[in-house]
Amino acid sequence: MNDDAQLRLMARIARMYHERGIKQSEIAAELHVSQPRVSRLLKRAADEGIVRTVVTLPAGTFTTLEEEIEARYGLDECVVVDAGEDETTVENALAAAAATYLETTLTGGDVIGLSSWSATWLAAIERLQPFRTQVASAVVQLFGGIGNPTVQVKATRMIDLLARATGAAPEFFPSPAVLGTPAAAAELRNDPSVIHILELLPRVTIALVGIGSLEPSALLRQSGNIFSDADHEELRAAGAVGDVCLRYFDADGAHVDSDFDRRLVGADADQLRAIPRRVAAAGGKRKHSAIHAALRGGWVNVLITDAATARALLEE
Template identity: 55%
Template sequence: MDSYPTEIATDQIRLLTKVARMYHERGMRQPQIAQQLHISQPRVSRLLKRAVELGIVRTTVIAPRGVHAELEEQIEQAYGLTEVIVADTDDHADETQVMRALGAAAAVYLETTLMGGERIGVSSWSSTILATVEAMHPRPTPVADQVVQMIGGVGNVTAQTQATRITGRLAALTGAQAVYLPAPGLLASADMRQMFISDPNIEPVLRACDDLTMALVGIGSIEPSPLLRESGNAVAESELPALRSAGAVGDVCIRFFDSSGRHIDSELDDRVLGIAADTLRAIPRRVAVAGGTRKSTAIRAALSGGWVNVLITDLQVARGLIVRS
């Protein structure tokens, strides 16, 4: 049985309990309680606060079905993340179903947290980011200033349309200016990249990447996604063995990292036309929308390496992040 400080009289405990029951169980408003008990409303407020302090009132949050608050908090603490959102997915969901669930969860997150003045960098070749913008609703007032392509968005025609849609639609939905990077994301040589960098249409876009407040990215496994492969911006099959030998398990914005999340500095970096690894990791809010068991290792590594600090993922991947953390 609970005990209370001896200096509190029994009649005081009785009043505290009575007020607490009237407010929390019977749903009465504080003015009603004050009127019925013939005490002031400020006193009712003080009594309710005291009831909490003494443990007479204890608040319990019960997560509804499909909400995984405890799991999200465990991942946040394990990897030092600002926020984790776990989309409720079935154990047997295929990649398309997972992507849809991730897109819907990410859309709600963005609609809730974009408050105005943001400069958002987006990954050009991410299927999950495309699913996100497809699921979003337009905001009644502008909530961002710019949406910037962080990787070159020029590629094979069909895929390029999708990359352009990511940037253009997100800008339209948030009332922002769309800033496109009109060049391939991965070039044939470092010399070709240098030529593009000197182009007056390219340099201002890369400079805009230095001042982003938020990044919205996917996380890639060592095997490129269908969208990236179709774009013509994927690493060639012949180059994958060297990446694997260097320990690469995944990438963010075509910047590869090993299983500990350490950036793999290779000649490939000199051919990427887009945001630099250090610049990316310095952005205050770095949101990854990524899931599917195929990407589990890459997602874990990206979290360990600090590539992102907000994760939106599916239930199966989330459970795995805790099991092996």
């Protein structure tokens, strides 16, 4: 067959298959050629640009933005959701996206570490439907969770709900997050019940965390697990802009050593960043600087955020 005839046949097969939706076997029968030849000509049509694939993104999806964030900050994955700028609206959108992320990525064998004072993750976990099979062996609280009794119930509920949904065993951190002195914190870390939780940390395969600004969230403030005015000034003077699990970092993402840090009981900075999959659900204008710093410092490698925050991260 000469080149013109070959091109004509290739173009006709391409139109029959891609535009009219005719099966390859039916094309072969109608044109009296073999099915392998139909397949070869369809491949050649794609190779030579006769057939081009165009992906039209649905409204409310941000694939290009997600890929740019991943490339800029070296993330394993970025999930961007459509939300306004109102903080409550952003939090609801992030919670819905975080719940969907868990539903699609928890497939079995994980040990989940959980930041129990994240309002976004609490809202996400409340949305979760129980998995049909066990998808995690344990849910481990990453840092001390004892606080104001009227608020502590939320942290306890969060661990319990996620454990029930995933079929995992709940592992609660039996201490406050913040002690009065470094010596008191060091002593508590040697308590057998606390050692039990600390020894589970190297087994954690996925951490679900928030990214906090220097100003604590409403939930954390109510819990009582926060710093004093003196701590706040010390952290600010040291350049702290945000935290993951109360481990504060500066604008470059470097961990900020402080008296407050030495009074914490929970996963330390190195332990947190050693967890293979570190998922943060965070967004909103108030947290732009903290999220940017957390990404620079490698505190998380999966980010669920809103479109406005994602665009701001690309402008940094």
